Amino acid sequence: MNVPIRMLGIATSIIWVFLIAFIVLAAYSAKDLSVDFGEPEYTVTPNGELDLALPLYVDNRGYYSLKNFYLSTVFTDAEGAEISRSETIVPFIPHGENITILHNISIDPISLLEKDEQYLFNDNDLNVSFTAGLNFAELLPAEISANFTFPWGAPFYNFAVGEPAFEAVDLTHIRASAPMTFENHAMFDLAANIRVELYDSEDSLLSESQTALYVPQYSAYEGDIEFSVSLTASFLSTVESGHFDVYFDMGVAQYGPLVIPYG
Amino acid sequence: MAKQQKESKNLVKDVSFRIAKATVKAILIYLLYFLLVPMLTPLLEVVPSVAESIEAFIVIYIVLMILGDLTAKTVFEHFFSTARALFFMGYLLLSMGDGIFRTSYESYSLTVNLTLFYTIAATLSLLGLARTILQAINFMHEKAEADSKLQA
Numbered sequence: 001m002n003v004p005i006r007m008l009g010i011a012t013s014i015i016w017v018f019l020i021a022f023i024v025l026a027a028y029s030a031k032d033l034s035v036d037f038g039e040p041e042y043t044v045t046p047n048g049e050l051d052l053a054l055p056l057y058v059d060n061r062g063y064y065s066l067k068n069f070y071l072s073t074v075f076t077d078a079e080g081a082e083i084s085r086s087e088t089i090v091p092f093i094p095h096g097e098n099i100t101i102l103h104n105i106s107i108d109p110i111s112l113l114e115k116d117e118q119y120l121f122n123d124n125d126l127n128v129s130f131t132a133g134l135n136f137a138e139l140l141p142a143e144i145s146a147n148f149t150f151p152w153g154a155p156f157y158n159f160a161v162g163e164p165a166f167e168a169v170d171l172t173h174i175r176a177s178a179p180m181t182f183e184n185h186a187m188f189d190l191a192a193n194i195r196v197e198l199y200d201s202e203d204s205l206l207s208e209s210q211t212a213l214y215v216p217q218y219s220a221y222e223g224d225i226e227f228s229v230s231l232t233a234s235f236l237s238t239v240e241s242g243h244f245d246v247y248f249d250m251g252v253a254q255y256g257p258l259v260i261p262y263g
Numbered sequence: 264m265a266k267q268q269k270e271s272k273n274l275v276k277d278v279s280f281r282i283a284k285a286t287v288k289a290i291l292i293y294l295l296y297f298l299l300v301p302m303l304t305p306l307l308e309v310v311p312s313v314a315e316s317i318e319a320f321i322v323i324y325i326v327l328m329i330l331g332d333l334t335a336k337t338v339f340e341h342f343f344s345t346a347r348a349l350f351f352m353g354y355l356l357l358s359m360g361d362g363i364f365r366t367s368y369e370s371y372s373l374t375v376n377l378t379l380f381y382t383i384a385a386t387l388s389l390l391g392l393a394r395t396i397l398q399a400i401n402f403m404h405e406k407a408e409a410d411s412k413l414q415a
Binding site: 001002005008009012015016019020023024025027028031136139140141142143144145146147148 | 299302303304370371372373374375376377379380383384387390391393394397398401404
């Protein structure tokens with residue numbers, strides 16, 4: 001009986017040595033695996049979607065290859081409603097290789113603005129749920145996940161239309177002008193048409209004006225809106241106060257009216 | 264008298280040999296641990312509690328091993344061997360749980376599926392326990408055989 005017991009001991013010891021060596025080498029290899037994120041690049045597609053390309057540099061200097069590497073990102077708003085979901089899968093990363101993976105995230109600003117127009121005027125934080133996984137050493141599936149916030153910059157941050165100034169052009173017409181200011185905090189250049197309607201205190205439409213504007217990302221806009229108003233008998237008594245109705249047209253998304261009182 | 268002196272000399276020699284064997288084995292195991300721990304540094308940085316847990320495991324394992332070596336050729340050797348195998352299994356069961364290793368660092372959480380490793384380790388530790396029980400049975404059998412030969 002001594003021989004089988006001894007053989008059993010030797011066999012288990014050998015398997016233990018292999019198992020421990022494998023685990024130790026796998027843990028040691030993890031030290032030589034580096035994953036870095038590059039600077040994201042933003043582009044706006046012709047159908048109005050915001051494409052975010054996030055470069056990911058994987059340098060596998062460990063002893064083992066990586067299988068089924070995947071990266072998933074889910075963007076949600078403050079209420080937890082899903083805005084965007086993206087996934088990138090790389091089936092195989094051999095050991096000793098340095099590869100660059102491009103993780104593409106598409107955000108549809110229209111659906112975002114449909115949910116809440118505040119995204120147009122106020123900066124917000126979007127929640128990002130990030131999950132990356134791989135089959136380490138082809139035997140140990142591992143997953144890392146994190147939650148962080150992604151700043152959303154409003155394209156019409158601090159939008160304001162100032163008090164109108166009136167100037168007589170001739171006996172029948174008056175020129176009105178009002179300053180319009182905002183800051184484009186968005187990560188994209190803004191090309192939009194803004195239509196403003198001028199109403200008096202009796203809610204009568206006096207005039208309307210259209211402005212086409214192009215505002216580069218992270219820059220402020222200051223301009224004047226001009227109206228041509230027909231002079232009527234009641235004009236002086238009703239024009240002292242009223243409101244502007246502002247309509248925004250960004251080609252792919254429209255919003256309005258935004259009512260801004262004056263006087 | 265001379266026979267008694269010889270027997271006592273043999274006993275001292277035997278005990279000294281057991282102590283030396285236990286010391287060498289303990290030193291070898293600790294050296295192995297000392298050499299392997301730096302390789303686990305990436306893991307230990309993420310989960311510092313693992314280092315304390317592994318250290319406690321090594322200490323208890325070495326103590327049981329020394330006791331087993333000191334009581335060699337007695338039934339207590341098998342008691343300590345079985346205790347060591349049971350301790351190993353208990354440690355494995357408690358530390359690995361469901362075989363999924365989870366840890367958090369700042370806002371990140373890491374999950375490693377160690378089910379395969381856990382299954383192999385649990386099987387090997389079961390084989391180890393079976394081996395110690397077989398050794399104990401074999402020891403009792405040989406002892407009984409020797410006693411029966413003496414009586415005959």
